[in-house]
Amino acid sequence: MANYKDIINSCREKRGGIIEAFHALQAEYNYIPQDALVEAARVFGVSEAQAYGVATFYSYLSVENRGKYIIRMCESAPCHVAGADAVIRAIENYLDIKVGETTADGKFTIELCECIGQCQATPVITINSQPVFNVTPEKVPEILDACK
Amino acid sequence: MAEELRVLLQYADQINPESADDYVKVGGYKGLEKARSMDRKALIDEVKKSGLRGRGGAGFNAGMKWSFVPQDAPIKYVVCNLDEGEPGTYKDRIICEKNAQALLEGMAICGTAISSKQGYIYCRGEYPFVVELLKNAIKSAKASGALGDFDIEVRMGAGAYVCGEETALIESIEGHRGEPRFKPPFPGVEGLWAAPTVVNNVETFACLPNILANGAEWFAGIGATRYPGTKIVTLTGDIENATYFEVPTNVTLRDVIFTLGGGVKNGKKFKAVQVGGTSGAFIPEQNLDTQIDFDSMGSIGAALGSGAVFVLDETRDIVDVVTRISKFFEHESCGKCNPCREGTFRLREIMEKVNAGRGTTQDMDNLLLLSKVMQKAALCGLGQAAPIPIESTIKHFRYEYLRKI
Numbered sequence A: 001m002a003n004y005k006d007i008i009n010s011c012r013e014k015r016g017g018i019i020e021a022f023h024a025l026q027a028e029y030n031y032i033p034q035d036a037l038v039e040a041a042r043v044f045g046v047s048e049a050q051a052y053g054v055a056t057f058y059s060y061l062s063v064e065n066r067g068k069y070i071i072r073m074c075e076s077a078p079c080h081v082a083g084a085d086a087v088i089r090a091i092e093n094y095l096d097i098k099v100g101e102t103t104a105d106g107k108f109t110i111e112l113c114e115c116i117g118q119c120q121a122t123p124v125i126t127i128n129s130q131p132v133f134n135v136t137p138e139k140v141p142e143i144l145d146a147c148k
Numbered sequence B: 001m002a003e004e005l006r007v008l009l010q011y012a013d014q015i016n017p018e019s020a021d022d023y024v025k026v027g028g029y030k031g032l033e034k035a036r037s038m039d040r041k042a043l044i045d046e047v048k049k050s051g052l053r054g055r056g057g058a059g060f061n062a063g064m065k066w067s068f069v070p071q072d073a074p075i076k077y078v079v080c081n082l083d084e085g086e087p088g089t090y091k092d093r094i095i096c097e098k099n100a101q102a103l104l105e106g107m108a109i110c111g112t113a114i115s116s117k118q119g120y121i122y123c124r125g126e127y128p129f130v131v132e133l134l135k136n137a138i139k140s141a142k143a144s145g146a147l148g149d150f151d152i153e154v155r156m157g158a159g160a161y162v163c164g165e166e167t168a169l170i171e172s173i174e175g176h177r178g179e180p181r182f183k184p185p186f187p188g189v190e191g192l193w194a195a196p197t198v199v200n201n202v203e204t205f206a207c208l209p210n211i212l213a214n215g216a217e218w219f220a221g222i223g224a225t226r227y228p229g230t231k232i233v234t235l236t237g238d239i240e241n242a243t244y245f246e247v248p249t250n251v252t253l254r255d256v257i258f259t260l261g262g263g264v265k266n267g268k269k270f271k272a273v274q275v276g277g278t279s280g281a282f283i284p285e286q287n288l289d290t291q292i293d294f295d296s297m298g299s300i301g302a303a304l305g306s307g308a309v310f311v312l313d314e315t316r317d318i319v320d321v322v323t324r325i326s327k328f329f330e331h332e333s334c335g336k337c338n339p340c341r342e343g344t345f346r347l348r349e350i351m352e353k354v355n356a357g358r359g360t361t362q363d364m365d366n367l368l369l370l371s372k373v374m375q376k377a378a379l380c381g382l383g384q385a386a387p388i389p390i391e392s393t394i395k396h397f398r399y400e401y402l403r404k405i
Ligand SMILES: Cc1cc2nc3c(=O)[nH]c(=O)nc-3n(C[C@H](O)[C@H](O)[C@H](O)COP(=O)(O)O)c2cc1C
Pocket: B053, B054, B055, B056, B057, B058, B059, B060, B081, B082, B083, B084, B085, B086, B161, B162, B163, B164, B165, B166, B167, B199, B200, B201, B202, B204, B205, B380, B381, B382
């Protein structure tokens, strides 16, 4: 695993690049660990409170540990009318957790999100940012089983 | 009879969007060459004359926007808005996936007009694959020499709809929370790191190469006179062909839905269409013979917005859909100003009550009153537009509300 200091340093030349650093950290850890947040604040010359304020403003960023696979369900109107509610219930049932929770083995986290710009194939979920198209409740077990 | 008119997407799937060489083979970078041979004022005048208006929602004349940039400022920025957060919209992604070099060329043309050496593309966090594509496209364009000394950097957003608002977007590039700024000063005068900054949508930039290569008159002659050119629309909801189309701006909504879109899905009847994304008005059948251009949409109380076209069939429960939309706005409100922070919360609360069958006609009056307050008092377009789906459905589909009361 890359050291969080190296990850942050690789972004330091970018003016205002703290969000880029957060993205890079999340790519490695799936969330922004506390120590890394403090270090990023120092490198980009903002207070810890400000860095925390930025990290918590954006729904894509998380300061809490999450599962290896982050499942996000699009809830925006086109996905809503295409049956997003039924899909999210199927995901919750299959993993036996609720939205916002992580499975006990640390493998899956379920989150809701708004339109991810793949509305040609509603309803859509993403698994670690990769979109999965035309999801139905029936397809949910197969899709999740494919996550090793 | 409505037909597609492919200008931005003419070579879709025939060229590699990352490759500057591919693009040059089909006539790319001729517009930039032309722009560089022109005097700055003549270049801006040419863009003004083409009648090109912003494709990001506000419909502002692009050349006019550029003309506000003070000439004497030492540093200026060109910023491309690829935040594309409006639900039901994915046309900017399509432009990048099919013709990314045209976007880069358009940004460089703008850079020439305002004498800027640095561009930024702010790409939404939901499109990491587009970020990669654009980085490769920029590398290819730089290597080919096409961009000259104009540099472009890609920055990634992180899942905040409000960052599509141009000043919130600037805040986000600066590494801050994406909260809109008070205007004035407008970005053209004081934008990114307090330097004059032009913010345009992807589609706006992508129109420019052809405008320069073929001339302002050519562009002004396409589509609707006051909002010329083509527009990429994305069809969602209960529609047979749930896909994207590039159409001249004088096509009617009816043609978009029933000719290109193949009509309502599964042979059902039409109930309503929401144009312009989730912040747009819902439009009933009797208004479908309206052209999709900015002003025509405005004349029926709607907005072309991003060009999203969301169709609902006769069986859909409009109050339920609008309740869902009210949750979107509550979630996406940045909380900086009170009319929106509190207003979106109350709108959602009342809509849920009505949707659950516990509402009264007094609730409907309150929704309309709150709607007026928010449209007048909210700081940015998010809070101003949030009540529009509610207001327009109470106007056109009042019976759906009354049925639940
Ligand atoms: C809440 C909100 C969200 C917006 N989202 C976008 C967006 O995703 N893409 C976009 O180009 N413009 C968006 N806009 C409009 C921009 O503020 C700005 O007007 C536009 O980028 C200017 O480009 P144009 O003149 O080329 O249209 C949004 C505005 C508001 C108020």
